[in-house]
Amino acid sequence: MKTTNLFIALLLLTSGLFFSCEDQVTTTYTYRTMMPVYLEMSDVRARLITTEPAKPLDNPGKIYIYQDYLLVNEPSKGIHILDNTNPANPINLSFIPIEGNMDLAVNDNILYADNYVDLLAFDISKISNIKLVNRVKDVFTHLYRHDTGQIITFKDTVITTDGPRWEIDGGWALRSDMSFTANFSAASKSYGTGGSMARFTLMDGHLYAVDESTMRVFDVQNAAEPKFIKPINLGWGIETIFPFQNKLFIGSNRGMHIYDASTPHSPTRMAVYEHVVACDPVVVNEEHAFVTLRTGNFCINGVNELQVIDIKNPYAPKLKKAYPMLNPHGLGLAGDFLFVTEGKHGLKSFNVKDVMAIDKNQLEFLQNMKSIDLIPGPKSLIVIGPDGVCQYDYSAPSKLRKLSCIQVTNPVIIS
Amino acid sequence: MRSKVFCLILLLFFSYVRSLAQENAYFHQTEVGFLWGKGIKNWDGNYLNRMDVSISTFHGVKISSHHVLGFAVGYDQYDQISLIPIALGWRGFLGKENKAQLFGGMDFGGGSTFLEKKETNQWSSSWYEGGMMIHPMLGVKLPAKKGNWALSASLGYKRQQLSYFQGFLDGSGQSSFAPTTGSRLPSGFTSLNETNYLFHSLVFRMGVMF
Numbered sequence: 001m002k003t004t005n006l007f008i009a010l011l012l013l014t015s016g017l018f019f020s021c022e023d024q025v026t027t028t029y030t031y032r033t034m035m036p037v038y039l040e041m042s043d044v045r046a047r048l049i050t051t052e053p054a055k056p057l058d059n060p061g062k063i064y065i066y067q068d069y070l071l072v073n074e075p076s077k078g079i080h081i082l083d084n085t086n087p088a089n090p091i092n093l094s095f096i097p098i099e100g101n102m103d104l105a106v107n108d109n110i111l112y113a114d115n116y117v118d119l120l121a122f123d124i125s126k127i128s129n130i131k132l133v134n135r136v137k138d139v140f141t142h143l144y145r146h147d148t149g150q151i152i153t154f155k156d157t158v159i160t161t162d163g164p165r166w167e168i169d170g171g172w173a174l175r176s177d178m179s180f181t182a183n184f185s186a187a188s189k190s191y192g193t194g195g196s197m198a199r200f201t202l203m204d205g206h207l208y209a210v211d212e213s214t215m216r217v218f219d220v221q222n223a224a225e226p227k228f229i230k231p232i233n234l235g236w237g238i239e240t241i242f243p244f245q246n247k248l249f250i251g252s253n254r255g256m257h258i259y260d261a262s263t264p265h266s267p268t269r270m271a272v273y274e275h276v277v278a279c280d281p282v283v284v285n286e287e288h289a290f291v292t293l294r295t296g297n298f299c300i301n302g303v304n305e306l307q308v309i310d311i312k313n314p315y316a317p318k319l320k321k322a323y324p325m326l327n328p329h330g331l332g333l334a335g336d337f338l339f340v341t342e343g344k345h346g347l348k349s350f351n352v353k354d355v356m357a358i359d360k361n362q363l364e365f366l367q368n369m370k371s372i373d374l375i376p377g378p379k380s381l382i383v384i385g386p387d388g389v390c391q392y393d394y395s396a397p398s399k400l401r402k403l404s405c406i407q408v409t410n411p412v413i414i415s
Numbered sequence: 416m417r418s419k420v421f422c423l424i425l426l427l428f429f430s431y432v433r434s435l436a437q438e439n440a441y442f443h444q445t446e447v448g449f450l451w452g453k454g455i456k457n458w459d460g461n462y463l464n465r466m467d468v469s470i471s472t473f474h475g476v477k478i479s480s481h482h483v484l485g486f487a488v489g490y491d492q493y494d495q496i497s498l499i500p501i502a503l504g505w506r507g508f509l510g511k512e513n514k515a516q517l518f519g520g521m522d523f524g525g526g527s528t529f530l531e532k533k534e535t536n537q538w539s540s541s542w543y544e545g546g547m548m549i550h551p552m553l554g555v556k557l558p559a560k561k562g563n564w565a566l567s568a569s570l571g572y573k574r575q576q577l578s579y580f581q582g583f584l585d586g587s588g589q590s591s592f593a594p595t596t597g598s599r600l601p602s603g604f605t606s607l608n609e610t611n612y613l614f615h616s617l618v619f620r621m622g623v624m625f
Contacts (some may be wrong), residue, residue, distance in 0.1 A: 022453040031606035158600045371510035396592060 020037055028160055035157040041149045043135075044099055046058045054092035055080065059410040061387060065377045069093075069127065070387070076100055076138040076153070076171065079113060081127060086410060087380035087391040088403040096122065096130060100153060103200040105207060107283050108223035109277070112207055114140055116151050119209075119218065121226055139216060139228045140209075158229060203243040206264040210234065210241045217265060244284040247314060250284040256291055259316050272310060273317040282371075283333040286356055287312050288320065292328035306329060308355045323359050330373030331372060332381070337363075337397040339381065341371035347383065349397060363398040386411045419458050442483040444473040444567060448620025450491060466493035469573075469618055473504055473522075481508045487522050493614055496577065498526035500548050508556065518567070522550040526575050539583045540604075546576025546611075556624055565624045570605070573616045582607040 100116035121134035205221035237253035255274035346367035371385035380391035388408035456462035475485020502524025526545035533542035552571025
């Protein structure tokens with residue numbers, strides 16, 4: 001009897017559950033976007049900047065080599081200081097919290113760093129006692145919303161909403177990497193001085209800072225007293241800057257600009273070498289510029305190649321030869337040796353003495369070394385990739401030897 | 416890892432079942448039938464009904480004369496989507512053995528979508544993920560005149576969850592983005608459409624038991 005009741009109960013349950021029901025569909029849409037954040041510059045300036053104990057690297061941006069130290073930017077948060085006396089065992093020393101910081105450069109024991117609209121100068125002659133010595137106000141003015149002293153910055157944010165967003169399926173309206181503010185996030189992902197993806201660069205007593213459209217020139221002949229001289233309009237899509245022998249090579253997503261900086265406070269344009277839209281860091285030696293073009297981000301064009309450009313006449317750069325690559329991100333030149341990071345495909349090294357036969361002089365193709373950018377430093381080759389910040393002995397360029405990797409909490413992800 | 420554990424459990428279970436089969440404690444049920452469900456409301460207010468194939472095979476151990484515990488695997492079709500339900504189950508019988516019996520059952524588990532390929536191109540990626548499944552049923556067992564065999568027919572309700580994801584990849588190819596940890600956006604994506612389906616189906620199946 002008992003079991004019969006159970007069956008009846010089960011039957012009722014089954015039918016009850018079923019006949020009242022229709023299929024249910026719920027949709028959520030999760031997207032990454034740039035949320036505007038408004039800040040009063042007066043508040044930012046009022047905050048005291050004091051060195052903090054070492055913090056683990058979270059999502060490092062630019063890396064700068066200065067003497068035995070590595071200075072690693074944590075985009076919009078500050079700068080890590082690492083002792084790299086022994087590249088096989090770098091030691092994390094301290095952290096300078098600098099809001100809105102994206103880039104850095106060091107000149108004569110003075111560290112320059114941007115703090116939203118201001119340029120800061122720190123005395124780092126005593127690494128255990130870093131002092132803020134100067135603040136040049138209101139130079140990166142593109143962050144100002146209006147004249148009231150309020151700035152607008154953007155914070156990478158993930159938002160989940162109910163309901164589908166089929167109408168933007170193609171991904172225009174809200175795709176953060178397609179928006180103008182993506183330049184900001186792109187900035188946060190530029191790595192390396194000496195590396196090819198730098199945005200601050202020092203040459204001949206002057207500091208050059210490029211943002212997405214403008215180059216700003218600072219006189220730093222008196223290192224602790226940087227003076228803002230002037231902005232130079234470059235046009236949109238500026239990505240990297242590389243100094244070489246009184247010239248500035250500026251990589252944009254449309255081509256390469258060459259500026260004559262023999263009058264350092266007023267660089268003048270020598271030439272613009274234009275090509276199809278692509279993302280392209282630049283490195284240079286006496287005769288040639290090496291440019292990598294790759295697909296991805298804003299630069300979808302299907303071109304992945306290494307271009308060698310003849311710059312013997314900087315007023316008329318000429319394409320000498322192009323070599324197909326897989327997905328080149330950054331590149332570094334050390335004498336006759338060129339290193340190219342191929343994203344998820346690995347890392348390649350070439351002897352580029354004969355620029356017409358680079359493809360025949362590939363030394364190594366380390367396919368397990370996924371990498372984004374690299375810096376050929378005086379002691380080691382620093383490679384940034386999903387494993388963190390790794391250093392390699394490249395005294396024998398045809399045979400890289402791993403020395404160490406600095407762990408990173410949020411390493412780059414290569415898709 | 417999870418699949419390894421699952422395989423191991425299956426292996427152990429089968430070896431156990433083989434040993435039991437010799438003692439006649441093994442119970443098997445294979446059924447084929449259909450799933451019927453009231454789909455979502457169309458633009459004109461009508462429902463788009465579903466009617467798809469459902470196959471199930473249940474392997475169990477008689478824990479008493481009227482009760483069987485075991486597991487079920489099968490194949491369910493929901494419109495264009497194929498699911499492999501994997502469940503733990505119970506069957507209970509009412510009435511005398513070797514006569515027509517009523518039986519009730521309950522399967523509880525999940526649906527696997529490994530038949531549905533993840534599609535990825537340069538810009539986007541889409542995939543299915545199966546979810547929880549509950550399937551209570553009632554049926555009749557009609558034993559054959561000879562041997563252990565019996566015909567079975569069952570009517571039940573199946574509740575199956577399923578998710579469809581469609582995400583756009585971060586084209587920069589070098590994203591690293593702190594807020595994704597713990598958020599609903601997997602790393603490497605800039606956006607994700609998540610569609611959660613809850614299917615309520617009436618299941619009618621016929622087959623054999625032994």
